[in-house]
Amino acid sequence: MESPEPGQLLTAREIDLVRASVAAVEPYAADLPRFFYAMLFDRYPQVRELFPAQMDVQHDRLVRALLLIVELVDDPANLVTFCGNLGRDHRKFGTLSAHYPAVGECLLATLEHFAGPAWTDEVAAAWTRAYNAAARTMDQAAIDDARHRPAVWQARIVGHLRRSADLAEITVRTDQPYPFTGGQFVGMETPWWPKIWRYYSPANAARPDGSITFQVRAVTGGRISNALVRRAVVGDVLRLGAPLGDMVLDRGSQRGAVCVAGGTGLAPIRALIEQAVLDGRQLPLDLFVGARSFEELYALDDLYELSRRHPWLTIRAAVADEQSVGRGGGDQLLQALASCGPWPRHDAYLAGPGPMIVAAARILRRGGIPLERIHHDPFVSIDLVDPS
Incomplete structure (x- = not known):
């Protein structure tokens, strides 16, 4: 044989x-x-x-x-x-x-x-x-x-802030330490839909108080997202699975990083940047953010403050026009990414709507970044993206 x-x-x-x-x-x-x-x-x-x-x-x-x-x-x-x-x-x-x-x-x-x-x-x-x-x-x-950690963590909601009609920031604190790295994602189960799990990315790196914040958008027909945005209150208990995902900064890399985030895709990118600060990073990091409205750019306030304290961090934001709302910032974001490149000496990190990720990956590949250095949401495939 x-x-x-x-x-x-x-x-x-x-x-x-x-x-x-x-x-x-x-x-x-x-x-x-x-x-x-x-x-x-x-x-x-x-x-x-x-x-x-x-x-x-x-x-x-x-x-x-x-x-x-x-x-x-x-x-x-x-x-x-x-x-x-x-x-x-x-x-x-x-x-x-x-x-x-x-x-x-x-x-x-x-x-x-x-x-x-x-x-x-x-x-x-x-x-x-x-x-x-x-x-x-x-x-x-x-x-x-x-052998070294539980299968699930109990996570009590300690903060629930509505940012818009369909967007909420939900902060939880777990019943025991929850080790994760900025950029990872987490399986979440709610008490209203038992045994149905959805994945969300923490919008922060590890904090001294152990709290974790998630940005959740209620989507049409989304049972979990609608419950979290419109039904959940402080005191409700969620369950978290183990942190997953490899969209984390390569601590051994001597290259800069270019990050592209659309909509709630800013959550893992924000966590990744906070992780860079915790790690004492000094290499250049360029962030491109797309939003559906100026209202959604609230999440950039803390990042702009970080950029003032850390010269290696540069932030550029774009708000979508009516034709590109579904792409989390649309053409303006992609044009800014292309005009500021190319990025041959960078690693790339992409999070947001699938079409935006694919379009951004194509621009970055055209600018000299190979596929293996383009890290992205695990639920979007860019394996067939070519630079043409």
Whole structure:
């Protein structure tokens, strides 16, 4: 039997088989999660209690995770990082080691169902090897994580400030120390929608009093965001999962940084800048901020004060016109970014609406920054962005 190349998890043949099988089931992407969870809950009813009553978001997450694993199947280092983060994050759901074989069994049966004739014994063997490698990494990361921190933290709301009709600053204090790095994001569960988690980025680096502030915008149809903005009050208790994400400053880098933030994407960038101050950074950092209105630029007050005390920090802000509201600052922000570049000797950090991130990444790549030095919201893909 052919062995994988050194450092690889699968052989070249197995990688091709896994990717071809995903292409075969792609037309059924909308039906695949429903089939999978129906099978899982039928065969293993004891796991149903781990999931929320409404499974719509969970369906989307399954497909995204599956596609990312397939995308990284020939990139073991990044696959291990992704699966490790996934395993640590799944602790908040109550996932146990015994659940992984059940999930694998139902996942492969689901893929076989939708792949039809494309599913062969050879494909099944390749998928078994790929899934087992991912599951081992997730499980071991969770086991290691459990040795030094809890799965969830209780977080009491100590401040709730409405900044606009649909935007609130929510400050919490956890029941035990919550170590995180500026730029990371956090899974959050509310008492009104149990077992439904949403991700938000702290808008600050670590504070002496342990408080954490989140900027939350109520979106149309958003159960969690609307509850946090319009229903939550001081004294309510939320639950936080472990901090996640790699959009943090590279402390070993001798390059400058260019940061682009749109809308509530300013939260992780603001935290990242505060982290730079805590770390004693002296390298140049240029911040470009886009907002939907002047009202939303309130969050810059503290950053302007930091820029007066730290000459390495430069801030430029743009307010959207009516045609570019959905892009968090729109064309003005992108024009400013392009005109102040190029940035070949910088690392880049991007947060905000997906179209803005993709457009900014294209400008930065055109200006000489390679993809591996462009850090961004993990829920937006820029892997195919080219500088043309």
